[in-house]
Amino acid sequence: MDNKVLGNKGEQAAATYLTQHGYRICARNFRVPVGEIDIIAERDDVLAFVEVKTRRGLRCGFPAQAVTYYKQQKIIQTARWYLRQRHLEDRCLCRFDVIEVYVHSGDKWEIRHIPGAFET
Template identity: 40%
Template sequence: MDQRAVYRRVLGVRGEDLAAVFLERAGMRVLDRNWRVPAGEIDIVARDGRTLVVAEVKTRTSARFGHPLDALTPARRFRLRRLGMAWAARHRVPARPLRVDGVGVLVVGGRVFVTHERGVG
């Protein structure tokens, strides 16, 4: 793995850690992280009251190419909803209600900006 790929991986992990703390401080309970199956991956699975939340985390060091959450395409949102239902079935928990959230983490000059959008998909 080249140095650039390692940097992106470390940045992604840091962003997911920051997002998990942010969601917990917002009153959610993180149930799982980085759940992978052949169909894809869920960054964070959380519970917000009765609602099962599937959160996609996008981390960037610049807004040069837009806000981090601009990367959440309709196809990605649809896939996350299906993955959330698969997670619920695998863990034998109710998948309804299910919400897909986006968490954008922007790390600029040592400062961190977190944006949480509920119900993006």
Template identity: 45%
Template sequence: MRFLPGFNWWRKWLGSTSEKEAASYLENKGYGILARNWHCPAGEIDLVARDGDCLVFVEVRSRNAAPVEDAAASVNETKQAKLSRLAKWFVQKHRLQAVLCRFDVLAVAWDNGKKKPRIEHIQGAFESTGN
């Protein structure tokens, strides 16, 4: 899919704003946010949170005026494998091998004219691929 010149700012804004809304949503549910946009040589994890004793790696998917199901379904096997590798980097770097881990997806959908998005939280959206 090709985008019009200058359209990249909109995608960045939508992604950044959606990640902020997702973090706020999780905090309101009692999660502790440990990291936002955590980087390593292999890539980036949108959010790393703690839900009780569980370490949660969160992929935030956003869509403008699209069903939240579309956003959640966009976390395909390739993306799941990448997130699994990134989670291993995080766990090793912070020496958290003994901590339970989970992969969640937060699908964020912005309806036209709405100031707040619809958010669907899919806990345990997929298992680590073992890569």
């Protein structure tokens, strides 16, 4: 399985996880000129902008470590676009989450959700 397919499956697993945990998926792969957000989901009047990182192992470190300061800034800018487009500035609570998806042998997936992984 190549990295693109792995990433897509990881995002689907993350979306399923969020739905099973009471989130409503508002958007997936939201793209604007400044960047992309994998999943935007809402629960309990909080809008979560979620970056999904899928890995086969820990050889390169924990998946959340790949969400660098530069990547965080791109996600924050993209979130601002989303909020402006929907006239939600100052109207809802927001946070930035990371979901780590680990692929184990066979078809076993492990998910680690990190709410509030970084802040603006």
